[in-house]
Amino acid sequence: MNAAGILSEAAGLNLPTRHGDELLVLAVMFVVVIVLGFAASRWRRPDNALLERWGLEEWGLGGRAFGNPMQFFLLGGDLYTAYSFIAVPALVYGLGAAGFYAVAFAVIAYPLVFLTVPRLWSVAHSHGFVSYAEFVRARFGSRGLSALVAVTAIVATLPYIALQLIGLRVVFETLGIGGDLPLTLAFGVLAFFTFNSGLRAPALLSILKDILLLVTVVVLLEFFTLNLGGWPHIFGVATASFAHRPPGEGSIVLPPGTHLSYVSLALGSALSNFLYPHVLTGTLAARNRSTVRTGLSTLPVYTLLLGFFGLLGFAAIAAGTRPAGGDFTTILPQLLETSLNGWSAGLIFAALAISALVPASIMSIGVANLFTRGIYREFIRPAASPSLETQVSRIASLLVKLGALAVVLLLTPQFAVDLQLTGGVLILQILPAAAIGLHTNWFHRSALIAGAVAGLASGILMLYQIPSLGPGGVITSAHFGGDSWPLAHLGLHTGVTLYVGLLALGVNLTVTVAGTVICRWLGVRDGEDVTSAADYLADEGDPTIHRMAELIDGTQRYQARHAR
Amino acid sequence: MRDAPDGHQPQRQAGPPWDPWTRAPAPERPSRLEFQPRAQPPPSPESQPSGRSGPLAAPQRPARHEAPQARRPERSRWYLLLLVALVIPLLTPLYNRISPQLWGLPFFYWCQMAFVVMGASVTGIVQLATRRRRP
Numbered sequence: 189m190n191a192a193g194i195l196s197e198a199a200g201l202n203l204p205t206r207h208g209d210e211l212l213v214l215a216v217m218f219v220v221v222i223v224l225g226f227a228a229s230r231w232r233r234p235d236n237a238l239l240e241r242w243g244l245e246e247w248g249l250g251g252r253a254f255g256n257p258m259q260f261f262l263l264g265g266d267l268y269t270a271y272s273f274i275a276v277p278a279l280v281y282g283l284g285a286a287g288f289y290a291v292a293f294a295v296i297a298y299p300l301v302f303l304t305v306p307r308l309w310s311v312a313h314s315h316g317f318v319s320y321a322e323f324v325r326a327r328f329g330s331r332g333l334s335a336l337v338a339v340t341a342i343v344a345t346l347p348y349i350a351l352q353l354i355g356l357r358v359v360f361e362t363l364g365i366g367g368d369l370p371l372t373l374a375f376g377v378l379a380f381f382t383f384n385s386g387l388r389a390p391a392l393l394s395i396l397k398d399i400l401l402l403v404t405v406v407v408l409l410e411f412f413t414l415n416l417g418g419w420p421h422i423f424g425v426a427t428a429s430f431a432h433r434p435p436g437e438g439s440i441v442l443p444p445g446t447h448l449s450y451v452s453l454a455l456g457s458a459l460s461n462f463l464y465p466h467v468l469t470g471t472l473a474a475r476n477r478s479t480v481r482t483g484l485s486t487l488p489v490y491t492l493l494l495g496f497f498g499l500l501g502f503a504a505i506a507a508g509t510r511p512a513g514g515d516f517t518t519i520l521p522q523l524l525e526t527s528l529n530g531w532s533a534g535l536i537f538a539a540l541a542i543s544a545l546v547p548a549s550i551m552s553i554g555v556a557n558l559f560t561r562g563i564y565r566e567f568i569r570p571a572a573s574p575s576l577e578t579q580v581s582r583i584a585s586l587l588v589k590l591g592a593l594a595v596v597l598l599l600t601p602q603f604a605v606d607l608q609l610t611g612g613v614l615i616l617q618i619l620p621a622a623a624i625g626l627h628t629n630w631f632h633r634s635a636l637i638a639g640a641v642a643g644l645a646s647g648i649l650m651l652y653q654i655p656s657l658g659p660g661g662v663i664t665s666a667h668f669g670g671d672s673w674p675l676a677h678l679g680l681h682t683g684v685t686l687y688v689g690l691l692a693l694g695v696n697l698t699v700t701v702a703g704t705v706i707c708r709w710l711g712v713r714d715g716e717d718v719t720s721a722a723d724y725l726a727d728e729g730d731p732t733i734h735r736m737a738e739l740i741d742g743t744q745r746y747q748a749r750h751a752r
Numbered sequence: 753m754r755d756a757p758d759g760h761q762p763q764r765q766a767g768p769p770w771d772p773w774t775r776a777p778a779p780e781r782p783s784r785l786e787f788q789p790r791a792q793p794p795p796s797p798e799s800q801p802s803g804r805s806g807p808l809a810a811p812q813r814p815a816r817h818e819a820p821q822a823r824r825p826e827r828s829r830w831y832l833l834l835l836v837a838l839v840i841p842l843l844t845p846l847y848n849r850i851s852p853q854l855w856g857l858p859f860f861y862w863c864q865m866a867f868v869v870m871g872a873s874v875t876g877i878v879q880l881a882t883r884r885r886r887p
Binding site (some may be wrong): 285288291292294295296298299300302303418419420421422423427440441442447450451454455478481482484485486488489491492495499727 | 831834835837838841842844845848849850853855856857858860861864865867868869870871872874875876878879883884
């Protein structure tokens, strides 16, 4: 896609000038994206001999060499995706308070992962892991468990990539360039720069994304504070609007009986968030432990941003915005389209579009790394050389994105949303092995497999039992309609619902613990832990961690600053 | 991993010239003869009592780290502070109300935004308090 093409299209089709402005901004940004995406392969690039030797860690983890600022941008672009910026206002528009759980979840996620992720960074650096599958393999000595973790994580992440493309399409449709072609073009750019530059491309693009998001927030804060009568008026209108809705269709604060659902959704999402392979990819790209830890205490800035976007759901109610075609995810683009002038809206749409490309790219890299190290090297070609691994990862990342594109183009978007819901439940089931395993190797490998299978099966069963309710309580589809499971299924006389993922995790942990006790009692042979206690505390500068950071930046300067 | 087809491989003894686990050049690795089991602080989070051949039960493993003793285990009372940021946002009855409002925002919303700042501060304080200092 180039600027000239867009411009001539805009002129030729005689689009309204407003769309012309927006498309011009978007086109310019796309050109910048293309240039940055390809320039990224030359950015901080070591010489060919090193590339040959470090292979996948170079392409798939950016050489494990990102410092504090880059880590902030990269993980910010990784965790806070375009879809979340679009979906949270849509949820708040539709549900009110219950849709704001994303903020609570993001608050508790950071202290939670602060206890595990630095340990993961250390052990991954000590052993050269790029995925959870390899860690689990080393920690519990089980190929089966490692394959189960790899497959679960891959399946759970695929729909997440599709969601980013849906976010992109919603933006394009608002701009009047809906249809398959623009999406496919944007996808082509995404696929090509990821293939070419690996993790460096989304890292570089995340800087551009953040600059645009900063502009976005300033524009929006200014606009919605000064217009629509300011926030007191916005909430006045929204409160009145929710008061007129039938019960169960949203409220300004949580209605009684839904607290547990809110809390379990927040806790479950917080637990699952850092288990996704793309988040791991972003984390492992950090150059040292303190970069990881600093990142976890600075990234909440983006949560404020997300919360602010959530509040725009109320602004949409006050502005009388209607979702296009009844699809609530269009609410934010529709609000911006009707409220702002062409240039501002164009900038914000560009920010949203790049916010979709960055995580989609990192997700495909994360999944590809997982496939290469967890399945290809483990089961298909154990003697793969580093450069072969990189090639496999590149091709896998391409195929993964093609799959996501096919889901979006061929199936309904709702299908991708449902799949993503399922994905969140699935990814939680690797928690005992991948996250608790960072602190203890007490679990027996067979028990972990049994627990994960039990968790996956019970999670899918519970999701199957949840119907989807349309307006007025009409059942629109009988299965996979949500992720809050009514405890009434257990025979309890209560209207309380809980997040499926958390319930399935409970099943998983119960089976794992009981299974471990039984396996020990029966004397079933256990796997061997080849990691050592010190691996989990290792840091850059240790003798065993001669990694890319030093090789790229030069050991001299590096040791002068960090010598211990 | 590539050199462990069945998960029950014998301890790596001779080892290839490149350590397949770290893929780092081998010279700094001490030979097995020189190796001495390192002293472990007993109640560290890693030393879970278990009947398996974990890191503690396998002192014959070559030590790949030069100075594990110098490394404090991750135990500090500061980590308890994280509980505050973890638990308070989950206590919905605390903040599920409309008043007092701030700039027109109901308490439910601005309070959770304040939790973001609180959570970030707590994580930041713990990170600064528990970071490793140079000896």
